[in-house]
Amino acid sequence: MKKKIISGVLALLIGVMLISCQTNSKTVTQNTADEKLNIVVSIYPLKEFTEKIAGDKADVTCLVPDNMEPHDYEPKTKDFKTLTDSKVFIYNGLGMEEWVDQVNESIKDSKVVIVDSSAGVDVRKEGNAIDPHIWLSPKNAEIQCENIKNTLVKLDEKNKDYYEENYNKFKVELEAVYNEYKPKFDALNKKNFITGHAAFGYLCRDFGLTQKSVENLFAEGEPTPKQLEELVTFCKENNIKTVFSESLASPKVSQTLAKEVDAKVVPILTLESKEDDKNYIEAMKYNLNEIYDCLSKE
Ligand SMILES: [Zn+2]
Known part of the structure; x- marks a missing residue:
């Protein structure tokens, strides 16, 4: 009896699952x-x-x-x-x-x-x-x-x-982009860079780098004076001489920070929006080149 109830419940469950599968997956019509x-x-x-x-x-x-x-x-x-x-x-x-x-x-x-x-x-x-x-x-x-x-x-x-x-x-x-830059970054001692908002976490994971950012993951709001002060200390302690700036996320704060620690401001591309004529591969190479340049010189 117990078995019967369980199998009955199972059948019901499977039935429900089948129905919900059907409603979720749309009939894909071929482009004939x-x-x-x-x-x-x-x-x-x-x-x-x-x-x-x-x-x-x-x-x-x-x-x-x-x-x-x-x-x-x-x-x-x-x-x-x-x-x-x-x-x-x-x-x-x-x-x-x-x-x-x-x-x-x-x-x-x-x-x-x-x-x-x-x-x-x-x-x-x-x-x-x-x-x-x-x-x-x-x-x-x-x-x-x-x-x-x-x-x-x-x-x-x-x-x-x-x-x-x-x-x-x-x-x-x-x-090819990954294979070109991975050994270059692996050979560097410096791994930290500063950017506009925390958009480069996956890039950092690919290449073994660390980002610090002026704005958070969702580009929400400018840093408080205390956060800015922490960024200044971080730059000084790590001898950071380049601050990457995004045209769409607080470029002014990036400039202020750069001035404070005597660093230069270099644009970086998040590709979140089309900002210039670079295609994806060109923009990625540009970013990696600039990050590499900043880490290898400082
Ligand atoms: Zn973003």
């Missing part, structure tokens, strides 16, 4: 015509990753406009229209888009396929907060690109080889 896939991404690096892999098979729209700090973004009415007109929505995940739950809720009954690009990434935390800046690590960028590639293949199987080839080409470029 030769029309381009209409893809919406949340933030800039995903636009570049998707374009690299999709090539001429998709039109990619980015929700957060250029030169805007995405941590503060609020979706507009027109964004919802853009989204429901699209076939796929790819977002970074891990809390990068504070507004994403609201967006996903509003399109959950539509045909739009929703993709969390962070699936499979080894997440890092700072205190209780999850660090969302995964794309700043070439290793993680590879995982994000693989997730994007798998989505494209699922939606448009006839072009599978094309997507695989584009992904593999870009993967080689990403790995």
Whole structure:
């Protein structure tokens, strides 16, 4: 009798699970015509990753406009229209888009396929907060690109080889960046650098470095006088002569700090938004070069 009840409960559970699976997974309709896939991404690096892999098979729209700090973004009415007109929505995940739950809720009954690009990434935390800046690590960028590639293949199987080839080409470029800089950083004694907001945690993990920042993970607010004082002490103790500054996160505080410790200010790129003409690989190499320069000279 007991067995029967248990198996009955089990059957019920499985039934419930099956139903919920069905409602969660959308029927993915194949892109049979030769029309381009209409893809919406949340933030800039995903636009570049998707374009690299999709090539001429998709039109990619980015929700957060250029030169805007995405941590503060609020979706507009027109964004919802853009989204429901699209076939796929790819977002970074891990809390990068504070507004994403609201967006996903509003399109959950539509045909739009929703993709969390962070699936499979080894997440890092700072205190209780999850660090969302995964794309700043070439290793993680590879995982994000693989997730994007798998989505494209699922939606448009006839072009599978094309997507695989584009992904593999870009993967080689990403790995080349890592392989070039990893031994260079390993050979250095100095590992600390100062930046605008705490965006480089995954990059630091890849290359064995440590960041100190003027603003926190979410680029919220300027430091208190006490925090600034701590940064000054840290710079002096570590003989830091370069302060990296982000155009979208308190560049003035970075300048004040630099003046205080007699350091120079060098721009660094978080790629959170499109700020200049550098592509992803160029921006990453620029960052790594500048960090290497600052650590090897000081
Ligand atoms: Zn950020």
